[in-house]
Amino acid sequence: MNQDVKSENRPQLSNVLVAASLRADQWRHLNASARAWASASPSNASKQREHCQERLDDVLRLEHCWAYPGERLLTALRNALGEGDAATFARLAQKVSAAILSGDYRRDEHAWELDDDVDRTVLDALPPDILGVQDKPYFEVMVVTPADPGQWLRSKDEMRRMRRPEDPFHYTAVHVASFEDAALAMMVNHDLQAVVLVDGFGFNSKHDIPDLKDFVSRHVELDEDDSRAGTLSLRLARAIKGSRPELDLYLLTDRSPEELAGSDEAAPLRRVFHHVEEPMEIHLSIIDGVKDRYETPYFDNLKKYAMRPIGTFHALPIARGKSIFGSNWIRDMGHFYGTNILFAESSATTGGLDSLLEPTGNIKKAQEAVARAFGAKRAYLGTNGTSTSNKIVVQAVCKPGDIVIVDRNCHKSHHYGFVLSGAQPYYVEAFPLTQYSMYGAVPLRTIKQALLDCAAGGKLDRVKVIDMTNCTFDGHMYNPRRVMQECLAIKPDLIFLWDEAWFGFARFNPMHRRRTAMGAAAALTARYRSKAYRAEYDAWKEKHGDIDPSNPAMLDEHWLPDPDKVRIRVYQTNSTHKSMSAFRQGSMMLVWDEDFHHVEGPFEEAFFAHTSTSPNLQLIASLDLARRQMELEGYGLTLRMTDLALKIRRAVNTHPLISKYFRVATPEDMIPAEFRESGLRDYGPPDSSWSAAIDALDEDEFALDPTRLTLICGAAGFDGTQFKGLLAERFDIQINKTSRNSVLVQTNINNTHSDAALLIKALADLSREIESRLSQEGTVGAQVFADRVKSLMTDVPDLPNFSRFHDAFREHPDGASNEGHMRPAFFMAYEEDNCEFVKLNSDEVDKRLRDGPEMVSANFVIPYPPGFPIMVPGQVITADTIAFMRKLDVKEIHGYHAAQGIKLLKPSALGNRRASSM
Incomplete structure (x- = not known):
């Protein structure tokens, strides 16, 4: 990014979907600026230091929402900047940026430490429980409290001291002081698993975040009318449950906990405590709440089963792997799949494995x-x-x-x-x-x-x-x-x-x-x-x-x-x-x-x-x-995959070369205006604010899932099937859905920025190849290319609608409703004497469309793509369906074999049958 870009031109919180991605980007920018300062000439050092100050100011807007890097590392950063120590500032910025990007702070105690030559004395204050936690899942707990911020560091250390070696997880606290700060942290911090509400906190944030209300109001109602301390904690509890229902909520209150715990207002809460009289119980409750979500009843038992010495006298020779590893011919199967998958096989429902058909044990718990x-x-x-x-x-x-x-x-x-x-x-x-x-x-x-x-x-x-x-x-x-x-x-x-x-x-x-x-x-x-x-x-x-x-x-x-x-x-x-x-x-x-x-x-x-x-x-x-995964980290994973999809969309549609030949269809392209009452054209700036996009998701009749990208490839001269094969063969990119002139690119929780880069690079390479080929082939080549594009993008077949069921399969053929008895039509086709075949391109098809008798489908006919049935048993076949089939260029059509033709129910078999008699 250009170092001269001013803060006001950088992405604002209200313009982003996933603030955690913005945070990571801002730390990377800070890291780049810090390196530039550390390597700057004396004449340029002052300017580079100003850039670092701007970048750090950007970063600090949101850092109170996360436990890492924490006050100690942030103080050290501020001090290094204030003292003009470029080398130390660069080292700390790189350390924190790398830890946030990699997630090392969750499993590496060194990520929390200061560098030796920064301030060694503060290491003595480092919580001892940070050591030896590499193998324990990490999470964060938000404490919403009216306590003086000056006491928060001590409170965090006290919470850390509650931890025990036998705890299956480890966590760090994030303290906030208001309803707005808590709502913001809940939305942006994907590491949160629990929230402790301490009665008495206020409503308004004291942080300088002008666009905070716009961001938070996407999912949380910000109404200051009822901001009494006694009700604010319960309002916040309801707001958090509405946005992130997986989080465990705990209330610490001076009010009578016995009465409050039994009220409907306390329904979102996991437990109610009488203020802080039982700190260890709070710690144990937090661990227990996460443990409830972490527990996988069936998987946990399957692991235990696999470790037991069991003799199998039932079906399934593959169980325990003896028939595999003792074989001269299929040992490679065991080497490929490993031992655990074989040890964890059985055809029995004993030994705690439970029955899927009649669950009473761990499968029942898993379903609950x-x-x-x-x-x-x-x-x-x-x-x-x-x-x-x-x-x-x-x-x-x-x-x-x-x-x-x-x-x-x-x-x-x-x-x-x-x-x-x-x-x-x-x-x-x-x-x-x-x-x-x-x-x-x-x-x-x-x-x-x-x-x-x-x-x-x-x-x-x-x-x-x-x-x-x-x-x-x-x-x-x-x-x-x-x-x-x-x-x-x-x-x-x-x-x-x-x-x-x-x-x-x-x-x-x-x-x-x-x-x-x-x-x-x-x-x-x-x-x-x-x-x-x-x-x-x-x-x-x-x-x-x-x-x-x-x-x-x-x-x-x-x-x-x-x-x-x-x-x-x-x-x-x-x-x-x-x-x-x-x-x-x-x-x-x-x-x-x-x-x-x-x-x-x-x-x-x-x-x-x-x-x-x-x-x-x-x-x-x-x-x-x-x-388990979705309940514990699905919030962050699904938002990140959505953010990645939006970045792919923008990268394709704004690229000066790629966009000449490829384009990702927008909501405006995919949803007619009559069903898009908001007028939303695309997701996010510059086409819309995110508040407007969220309102559209609430109100419009239809919306487009941003994680599903219809990539139009027809303008590049590729049909969907051809382009799908090209991506797989040349670029090792797999997709599974195509249309006449598009492929579907879907992001999921497995995708990374590297995956996105692979796709963009492939599109850029192909676009350059098309440019090069067209420049060499002259007018004739350009016309051939234009004709191919026209055939894919303009000369497209009309889509057929369902016509009607034949009168033989309708109780009231003259009625307005169009339901039909498909079952008898389906089973009529089991009798060969009831069926006939006509070739798709034969004159007989055209004659019967014109003069009759009506052609009635004997089975389902389903082209892939698009994958919907264009014929069902008992359906009267009309001209638009035939025209569509004749223009299909896909190889896979379930229920249709070109050598035989279309399978029909004979008019003679339909003669005297009526739906009411079946």
Whole structure:
């Protein structure tokens, strides 16, 4: 960075998403400035020292939010700067910057020490417990206190002295003096695991941070009206739980702890103490709280099991590894995988291993921990991927004849679930993104219209489930609170299935959490139980009266459900392996269902039907561990991966050469303006403030997950499949989703800045190659390139909508609702005599489209990409579907074999069949 850049031009807190990233950048800038000062000529030293002062001022704005580097190292830095000691200042700046970047302060006691030639005498005051902690996980505890800051250092040392060698973790305290400082530290410090609230602190920060309120108000309401000391601590507790629910909260108060502990106000607190009469109990409580989240019941027991000398007289020869290491031919398997994975294998459920199908021990405890971590009432572990989890939920909550309003573009597992359960899908369409050959999400107006059509046809009582994908493969996030509220106003006992296969991580930061199913379920449950909502509903009811399904104005009204009738019934599936540290096929089913007692039996049966009696033990253990990691560090990990995605987006779209051929699609590109009421064009400055972006996440009908980057490659002359292969073969970059002219780049908790640099370097190299080739090939080459780009970016096929089910599979063919009996159509195709094939490009297809008889699909046809079924059993095939198929350039189409053609149900087989007779 240019050394002459003034402080006011540097990134401000209000302009960043992740303050921890800003902090690391500022320390790196300080380190660079310090080195420049240390190596400066005498004539330039004064100017370089001024730069260091500016950089240090930037750094010190936020350093009170973290325990490291602490007052001792910061004082030494200030002193070195004040005394003009450039060498010492540079050495300290480099030391702290490196420790923050690497995280060494968590495991290396030397990171906390001063250099020998700075001030050796202060080393005697270094807490002895810092030594020997390399193998213990480190965290920080925030103490919000009215005590004089002059006493904080002594208080920190006293807390350190409470620690014992047998403690499984070690921690350091961060002291703050106000509500605002605590809210800021809670948001920026990813090392926090616990908060101790000492009654009596004030509201306003005394630090000079002009943009503090703007930053904090993204997730915490800053209202000074009720700033009495006795209530401020409880307000802060609620605010912290709302933003970071994983943190343990402890209150130290002079008020009667017995009365307070039993009140609803104390619900967010883990424990209440009578001020500081039991300091060791506070320490033990802090350790115990973190230990509860750290415990992985199944994984811990599996480790113990692997160390036992066991003779196996059951199936699974691979267990204990004797058949591997004693083999002449497959010993390399043991060398590759190691001994632990073999020692930790068994087909027994004895020895504490528990049964996934009938959990009573550590799997049961693991599922309870998952429910706690993900904000659910119940949780179930899935070992066959979310494909199976979706089928389990669909089969559990649906029976033959139930109507499910479902996104036609949802994962194929939902469609197969309808076949298994006998539920009748009412397919609704997502808005199209024709230019990218993909679909977005289903507008709320479309969902409400489907409900009203069913009401008009006297079938609303049969509508059981709303089934949507959130977020979609391409990153479209619904507003689940709004969807559920307005649908429940029409039918108050609806069940919602949100397929969040790609979105499991979203629970762990407040930016994404507001768009999750479980977050919405918790918010709506609290809202509908409140007195304020009842008053709001009564006023609304008096104004609007009863719902009239025939009134078209209803589609555009924001309707409210009756609090006496509404039931919150929400199911969420997530592919844990897609966004968290779990083995492939690891999945979770999360439940918030106020009527689950009606579903528990069918859910158990569906779980039995689809879950292997020989589940993979390592997979179960990895789900246990994924929960542990996310509950203890998911906040920081998910924010960092979001920040990294935003940096990639900016690097691509602002690069003068790369942006000529490649571009990351923005929210403005991916969401039509009618569903983006805020007008948000892109995330963060200069396109929007972060406060505006957060407001858009709260209010807009759809939002775009910033961690999912649709990278447009068509302008570079590459189709998605071609570009995916090129990235893998030349640059060792793996992706798995493409469209006609794009690939999907998704950041996750595994990605680093080096990964981002690899991608940017690849795009830059390719852009230079294109420039070079075009400069050499002349006019003819330029025209060939332009034609290729036009074919990818302009001459794109229209996207087909679902047409309708054939009349043979509809009970009321003339009705407005479009549900159909897919199950009998699916099984009709089992009889060869019922089926015929027509070649896609044959004249017969065109003739039948023009003159009939109608062509009716006998099976699912699913191109990859885009991965949604363009045909389902019983669907009437129309011209737009055929046109789309003819323009497809993908090699993988499930359910279609070019040599045979399209599989159809014969008109003669459909002749006299009616849905009502099946």
